[in-house]
Amino acid sequence: MTTFNRSHFQRFAPTSQLANLVQCYWHVTYGEGQLAIADEYMHPEGGSGIIFNCADPIKIGNFLLKQGCTIVGPNRKSVHFTGLGRVEAFGIRFHPGAGHQFFGLPLTEIENTTIVPDDISLTRLCDHLMNELMMSASVEQWITAIEYHLFSHLLTIQKQNKSLSGKLDNRLAFAINWIDVNNGLKPISALNDELCLGQRQLDRLFKQHMGLAPKQYSRLRQNHYARYLLKTQLFDLSLTDIGYLAGFYDQAHFNHQFREVIGITPGQYRDKIIAKSRLYATRAC
Known part of the structure; x- marks a missing residue:
């Protein structure tokens, strides 16, 4: 394989043919002795994907991936991505709900798991x-x-399974967009009314295609919004203000819910952002 240009991390958009299913393709590379990525996180956003490793072993949570590929199911918590030497990894990231079309099985079967393709x-x-x-x-x-x-x-796979259409179920697509637009801040009962679906029907739809319940996905979006505010309002808003805007009752609630999903507190997340910005600023001088 030809060594690609070294720019640490890059995202690439899919073509229009697969844009409704593929969120992005990505490439990460680090040479030995470069900036360590042991503390990097793969934050949950409801999607699934395939990771290809072409260099030294990497750890994805507790899963050790040598050269080859692995399937990453939808996660409800952030997962550590740790390079054990030289890193050269590529990935395909599917939109929430889209992995079901490629994997051909209910995503509840691979929720919170990293598995080998043969499984x-x-x-x-x-x-x-x-x-x-x-x-x-x-x-x-x-x-x-x-x-x-x-x-x-x-x-x-569509020939083998007639229930697969190569696109998201219209009701699911509407529900995902509704939760995204509202940053996970509106109650799911309001979504039920919009779709004219009972809670059990909506739960089955989500778990089949997403591997997550609607409330679980909504919670991920709420934490995603909190991370967005922490990055974009770094010096303009206090942690208390950010927690309030992200729909948390108080600082204790914000700390608890954020840490349960992301793995660190909002304050620690903000400190990591500041530390990284200072490091890159120093390297640029």
């Missing part, structure tokens, strides 16, 4: 994608190749 009969697809990666001369060339294989896989 869900995806060995052939992942082998194709890994081979394309090893032969590609650029990230862009790899993306072109994997989109061909992903689209072919979609067509194949």
Whole structure:
């Protein structure tokens, strides 16, 4: 495989053909002796994905990935991404609910898990994608190749499972967008009224396609909004003000809920942002 340009972390948008299912493709690389990434987190946003490792072993939570690929299911908590030497990793990130179309199984079966492709009969697809990666001369060339294989896989799995359509269920798409637009701050009962669906029906729809209940996804979006405010209002708002805007009752509630999902308190998260900004500012001088 050709060594790609070193820029630590990059995101790449999918083409329009797969944009409704694929959130992004990404590439992360660090050489030995460069900035450590042992304290990096993969924050939960309701999606799932596939990770390819081309260098030294990496740890994803408690899962050790040597060279090869792994499937990451929807998580309810942040997961540590730890490089154990030189890092060269690539990923496909599916939109919330979209992984079901590629994996062909209810995502509750892989919730909060990191597994090998063989566990869900995806060995052939992942082998194709890994081979394309090893032969590609650029990230862009790899993306072109994997989109061909992903689209072919979609067509194949749809023939095997008539319930798969290659797109999100319209009710699910509406529900996800409703929760996103409201940053997880409105009660799910209001969503039930909008969709004219009972709570049990909505729960089944979400768990089948998302691996998460509506309230669990809403909670992830609320914490995502809190992280956004912590990054964008770093010096303008107090932690108490940010907690209030993000829909938490008080500082104790904010601390507890944020730490349960993200793994650290809002104050510790803010300190990490400040420390990183100072480090990069120093390196730029």
